[in-house]
Amino acid sequence: MKKYIILFVSIVFLIxxxxxxxxxxxxxxxxxxxxxxxxxxxxxxxxxxFRNYHSTIWRMGEVRADLWGGATFANSPSxxxxxxxNISTSIVYFSNWANFYGLLHYINDFIKNAPxxxxxxxxxxxxxxxxxxxxxxxxxxxxxxxxGDVPISTEPLLEVDLETLKxxxxxxxxxxxxxxxxxxxxxxxxxxxxxxxxxxxxxxxxAATLALKGDAFIWSGKVLGGGNADFNxxxxxxxxxxxxxxxxxxxxxxxxNENNLEFIFTVDYQKDQASNFYGSWTTTRAVxxxxxxxxxxxxxDNFVVNGLSRYGVSEKVLLMMDDTLDQxxxxxxxxYDDGSVHVPFQAGDPSxxxxxxxxxLGVIGDDGTRWDYxxxxxxxxxxxxxxxxxAKNNLNEDPSELINLVRARAYGDNFTGHEYINGTKAExxxxxxxxxxxxxxxxGKRWWDLVRAGDNYVFEEVATxxxxxxxxxxxxxxxxxxxxxxxxxxxxxx
Numbered sequence: 001m002k003k004y005i006i007l008f009v010s011i012v013f014l015i016x017x018x019x020x021x022x023x024x025x026x027x028x029x030x031x032x033x034x035x036x037x038x039x040x041x042x043x044x045x046x047x048x049x050f051r052n053y054h055s056t057i058w059r060m061g062e063v064r065a066d067l068w069g070g071a072t073f074a075n076s077p078s079x080x081x082x083x084x085x086n087i088s089t090s091i092v093y094f095s096n097w098a099n100f101y102g103l104l105h106y107i108n109d110f111i112k113n114a115p116x117x118x119x120x121x122x123x124x125x126x127x128x129x130x131x132x133x134x135x136x137x138x139x140x141x142x143x144x145x146x147x148g149d150v151p152i153s154t155e156p157l158l159e160v161d162l163e164t165l166k167x168x169x170x171x172x173x174x175x176x177x178x179x180x181x182x183x184x185x186x187x188x189x190x191x192x193x194x195x196x197x198x199x200x201x202x203x204x205x206x207a208a209t210l211a212l213k214g215d216a217f218i219w220s221g222k223v224l225g226g227g228n229a230d231f232n233x234x235x236x237x238x239x240x241x242x243x244x245x246x247x248x249x250x251x252x253x254x255x256x257n258e259n260n261l262e263f264i265f266t267v268d269y270q271k272d273q274a275s276n277f278y279g280s281w282t283t284t285r286a287v288x289x290x291x292x293x294x295x296x297x298x299x300x301d302n303f304v305v306n307g308l309s310r311y312g313v314s315e316k317v318l319l320m321m322d323d324t325l326d327q328x329x330x331x332x333x334x335x336y337d338d339g340s341v342h343v344p345f346q347a348g349d350p351s352x353x354x355x356x357x358x359x360x361l362g363v364i365g366d367d368g369t370r371w372d373y374x375x376x377x378x379x380x381x382x383x384x385x386x387x388x389x390x391a392k393n394n395l396n397e398d399p400s401e402l403i404n405l406v407r408a409r410a411y412g413d414n415f416t417g418h419e420y421i422n423g424t425k426a427e428x429x430x431x432x433x434x435x436x437x438x439x440x441x442x443x444g445k446r447w448w449d450l451v452r453a454g455d456n457y458v459f460e461e462v463a464t465x466x467x468x469x470x471x472x473x474x475x476x477x478x479x480x481x482x483x484x485x486x487x488x489x490x491x492x493x494x
Contacts, residue, residue, distance in 0.1 A: 033113040036120060043128050046106050047203065047268065050135065054267045054376065055277045056098050058444035060146050063311070065446035066462050070312035071354040073288040078281070078310035085464045087472055089494050094146065095478040100139055101153060107136045109156035127197060130189035131204035134212060137182035141216050144175040145448055147491060148474040152178055166487040176220050183213045194243060202268035202375060207241055211264055211379040214238035214387045221394060222454040231394045238388040244381040246409045249327045255363050258375045262382065266375040279372035282357035282442060283307035292353055295334040295342040304370045305356065313355045315347045321438055325414040328438045332357050357442055382406050382439050386432055393428040403435055410438070429453055433461070
């Protein structure tokens with residue numbers, strides 16, 4: 001722990017390129033918290049910083065599941081050990097707690113100091129505090145899912161005192177209590193204010209906190225043994241979200257549709273600021289498409305793309321998402337080398353070369369280049385509906401109506417005959433998991449979904465993880481972390 005804190009305090013805290021703040025030292029700013037403008041600048045900086053963690057959050061919740069590991073055109077695949085769940089004390093992913101404590105410093109600093117600043121409109125301050133408490137809960141929720149027991153730090157770094165900076169890992173139940181406390185504070189500060197900050201979903205909101213509450217309380221109820229009390233809290237939170245709706249697929253994806261009524265909280269990507277990681281990971285290079293065709297035999301030579309293929313869609317997913325009546329089949333473009341028609345998809349087909357993710361393809365600019373400036377949702381209304389279905393199922397209630405709302409959007413005019421009929425709790429759980437896989441492919445949710453489902457679902461669905469390796473649900477920490485801080489203990493089982 002000492003190691004990452006030393007690294008962290010050596011950097012300038014506020015990373016937004018729009019701000020020009022001169023630090024008094026590595027730990028504090030001279031007069032930084034004197035004005036409303038400075039507090040709002042710090043608020044902007046938190047989101048700029050949060051965006052830097054998006055790819056880490058995605059890899060944590062996506063790559064270990066059953067989604068990837070397929071063909072990657074001519075590109076070298078990434079994260080093969082993670083895909084294979086080959087994790088140990090020597091193969092450590094996301095060391096130094098993925099540097100999340102750097103992000104938490106910004107958040108803790110705001111929570112401590114912003115309330116001391118005089119605002120011309122107190123509701124602005126309350127809204128920002130509601131946002132920041134929600135973000136802190138989200139960060140700790142990500143960490144407790146990833147490592148289980150983690151140190152809890154709710155104070156900003158005011159000085160470098162290596163002895164006081166050493167902290168043991170708090171039990172996961174204690175971390176979850178911190179998450180629940182932050183969720184409650186977030187909702188308290190938002191009060192009855194359901195507005196979006198500046199009218200944009202790139203800022204946290206009361207709706208985002210309610211979505212997080214549903215998500216986290218189901219995890220607490222299922223994974224940490226909280227049971228029906230937690231499931232009821234999740235259900236209540238999710239049922240409050242009535243201002244959103246499912247968009248048609250034609251209005252869901254793409255930069256022109258980023259203000260749709262389904263997105264609740266999104267990570268912001270803009271030209272001259274940052275592009276998202278999908279183009280570099282889940283597309284390919286134009287040179288790789290020469291002489292190749294799509295599944296209908298249409299040439300791909302003129303398809304504009306300038307990325308890489310580092311994660312190949314698994315055959316399991318290609319088969320599960322091969323219903324031509326389900327619009328989600330178009331989540332990716334399947335590419336072949338023989339010019340023939342390949343519908344339906346056939347596993348083991350030697351002419352299949354790979355798939356291009358179609359969900360976040362960006363736009364083609366005036367220069368003929370494809371730019372990856374799509375905002376990426378972390379929560380959207382389909383998520384709320386299926387989480388609510390999950391909460392109801394855990395309470396032995398019928399989730400079929402909620403599942404069918406999502407299915408009806410996916411099938412459109414072809415929905416008749418594809419309705420889901422309420423089954424046993426186990427059958428409903430499987431149906432929800434399958435629906436979430438199709439709905440949220442490549443959105444960073446599948447691994448968490450499988451673990452949150454409990455029982456043996458994660459071992460049944462993920463071929464690279466056996467039940468006797470259940471300790472691998474949580475990540476290991478590095479030997480250097482243990483050597484640098486005797487307060488830390490290795491994750492159980494490693």
